[in-house]
Amino acid sequence: MTLRGLDEVLTAGAARHPERVARRAEPLPHERYLWDSGFHWGEWLVPGADLKGLEEFEAFRRADKADVATAYFAYSARLMSRIASVIGRSDDALRYAELAERVRAAWAEEFVAPDGRLHPDTQANHVRALAFDLVPDELRSDTAARLVELIRAADTHLATGFLATPYLLPVLADNGYVDVAYELLFTDTMPSWLYMIDRGATTVWERWNGIDPDGNPYESLNHYSKGAVISFLHRYVAGIVLLDSPGPAYRHFRIEPLPGGGITWAQAEHDSPYGRVESSWRFAGDTFELEVVVPPATTAEIVLPDGSERTVVPGRHTLRGSAGRAGDWSGA
Numbered sequence: 001m002t003l004r005g006l007d008e009v010l011t012a013g014a015a016r017h018p019e020r021v022a023r024r025a026e027p028l029p030h031e032r033y034l035w036d037s038g039f040h041w042g043e044w045l046v047p048g049a050d051l052k053g054l055e056e057f058e059a060f061r062r063a064d065k066a067d068v069a070t071a072y073f074a075y076s077a078r079l080m081s082r083i084a085s086v087i088g089r090s091d092d093a094l095r096y097a098e099l100a101e102r103v104r105a106a107w108a109e110e111f112v113a114p115d116g117r118l119h120p121d122t123q124a125n126h127v128r129a130l131a132f133d134l135v136p137d138e139l140r141s142d143t144a145a146r147l148v149e150l151i152r153a154a155d156t157h158l159a160t161g162f163l164a165t166p167y168l169l170p171v172l173a174d175n176g177y178v179d180v181a182y183e184l185l186f187t188d189t190m191p192s193w194l195y196m197i198d199r200g201a202t203t204v205w206e207r208w209n210g211i212d213p214d215g216n217p218y219e220s221l222n223h224y225s226k227g228a229v230i231s232f233l234h235r236y237v238a239g240i241v242l243l244d245s246p247g248p249a250y251r252h253f254r255i256e257p258l259p260g261g262g263i264t265w266a267q268a269e270h271d272s273p274y275g276r277v278e279s280s281w282r283f284a285g286d287t288f289e290l291e292v293v294v295p296p297a298t299t300a301e302i303v304l305p306d307g308s309e310r311t312v313v314p315g316r317h318t319l320r321g322s323a324g325r326a327g328d329w330s331g332a
Helices: 003-012 018-023 029-033 054-062 066-086 090-111 123-131 137-153 165-174 178-186 193-198 230-237
Strands: 240-242 252-255 265-272 275-284 287-294 299-303 309-312 315-322
Touching (some): 137 165, 165 230, 252 275, 309 315
Antiparallel strands (some): 275 287
């Protein structure tokens, strides 16, 4: 569908969800940009929300999931704007950017209360609000703090399903709570990744509880949505970061490990279009030592945990810094 065709659909007025009609008979102007009709799975398989029968599934099917769909509407429109810009369609880039901003404003109008609190008041909704930049800048810190409160209220367990789980740990790390991200990563009681491993899993399950007491699977035992946590290991633990910058991917990139959770060493590799990117670090007493490999025709920003920064050229580099404060660089 073209942007013009989409705009015609919006102008004509899509069907409003029955729950929304029951709350508000006459639509408000911003509702034109809410996506609340048609079935989708939404935040599928949130812990504790397993559907045990036809009646529960029917209630799930009929539920208003506009907070989820509208968030992805805003994200998709923003992504289309970026794509249009890259391929040189500047007019489309501007139109999609305008659409994204209107949908973002509609989401905030509908799901952010006057006191700044989000509804529904779930971990998943707060994760999406931060990951997709749906809340105003002045509310980001409060939104992140509320996410942590919800995690603590769940006894420091996650409560996300298919859609929010891949963003959960990155959102925490990006908003000043990398320690909480590591706590969730290393939790070994249900729901958690290590719970699966402790039950003998060699792949990542569709459901957090995965198998019944007799070892029989509830559903698939090999699903990407929860396995997406591997991106946190590459981007935040090993620190290989794809920058949002002009030019081909990995022509210029960042290595910025964020150690935590008691980890004392890590290493990862990424096969970029220019060659293999390598990041390997360890603590040696009070010294943090990082070894990186930068492929030909690329440059890398290196950021150590103590705040030391440097841009390096192709080759193998060993860099050291203080574990507690910005320190001197050494190595080539």
